[in-house]
Amino acid sequence: MHAAGSLAPELRHHYLFSALSDAERERLLASAGIRRFAEGEHLFSHGDAAPHFFLLRSGCVKLYRLSPEGDEKIMRLIRPSETFAESILFMDPPRFPVHGDGVEAGELLALDRGTFLTILQESFPTCRAVMAQMTSRIQSHWDEIETLALQNSRYRVVHYLLGLTASEASGRVTVTLPARKVLIAAHVAVTPETLSRTLRALSDEGLIEVAGDVVTIRDVGRLRGHMH
Amino acid sequence: MHAAGSLAPELRHHYLFSALSDAERERLLASAGIRRFAEGEHLFSHGDAAPHFFLLRSGCVKLYRLSPEGDEKIMRLIRPSETFAESILFMDPPRFPVHGDGVEAGELLALDRGTFLTILQESFPTCRAVMAQMTSRIQSHWDEIETLALQNSRYRVVHYLLGLTASEASGRVTVTLPARKVLIAAHVAVTPETLSRTLRALSDEGLIEVAGDVVTIRDVGRLRGHMH
């Protein structure tokens, strides 16, 4: 991990940091580090001491939990310019709440907890941005809990596909799965076999067309109506 | 809903508000209201405009979601002196993310969103308390998502029972279920029938003793080992 160069523009355009002054951004970057990682590389473990939170610059990272039997549930797939592990800012002591692995090689910006906390103290707008971010995460958690508790696997898969489309989309839409299918499966909490069978069923019903990792939804509205 | 009287002590001892000055607490209370509710009374719906968040003074409230088929998943059971719906502080527009019903008659303190946001702006320690609160909620959501995704119903029931005991407890412990069993079932995402059968199985295996809503765990450590 080496020092962060002139990344100020990257931060300026990010929701969480756009309310900071140039001086504050510089201060934050001065304390930050860059970490390159390879595909499959283990980045941190659930429970590890966590002095940083992260902004992904390139590649793809999975955040996941493991059951004692070794089953994996992916909590989030992180894509470039997304931040993660902000929670560690307010924990005492700060520890990662999940495992993190590289899925595609890339680069992380590791932001220092203490520095950012000091800056927060002086920037209520940024405080508010952090809280808004946390709020929207909480929203999505509640949606996921509801989905896991109340809905079957077919619903979860359809819901996931629809989530890949823009919310105002309608009619015929083509999306690309953001990762290998085994990862998608671990994300929607089904086995790869069930994911495969579900996609095939949807396809047989004429609702979607599947070609590798490219899925064409033949009619978004109609798919929405066929969740059960 | 009528004005809040001299409730300052209640707020002073609450985690979220203890960092406020007396003047700020007074200001918050001046804008607050009290709402009494009956058992079974519907308090608000998922999606309703939400000008307040709440502190429960007495009774019990359930926060829940419904599936289109009418199945209910309880997200939280609120007990006196707990706050809820703080998320609405940072939404735009603020809307309740769940339904809320009274489970036992009681009284709510409804705290004004705008007033609290103004106060937050001037009190970084309170900001930080709010963020810490949100962080711990996020933690528990991740635990719940993991449990729903990776564990079977027996595990979830055992996990719930263990959650009712103090974390450092060991040996023989007696707990009282905090609500009717149908609500417990909706909380751990099983049917009442399955909850009943699971408790019976645990009881047949000599792990617990059940008498109405009083459950005696014969050995906490041993129960922990029998989750699967």
Add this chain to the structure above:
DNA sequence: CGGACGCCTTGACGGCCATCAAGCTTGCCC
């Protein structure tokens, strides 16, 4: 005391989905 109502339990059954085990397709390298 008797009956009714809620709440919980118990039993029988079936469907969903995980598991196990082959096959298939694709890309890669010799």
Add this chain to the structure above:
DNA sequence: GGGCAAGCTTGATGGCCGTCAAGGCGTCCG
């Protein structure tokens, strides 16, 4: 091209748990 490996698909089977239906067991109230 041939062979191998990784990722995905397909099939057969079984177990968990939801559904439906009936039965027990308190509590309340006439």
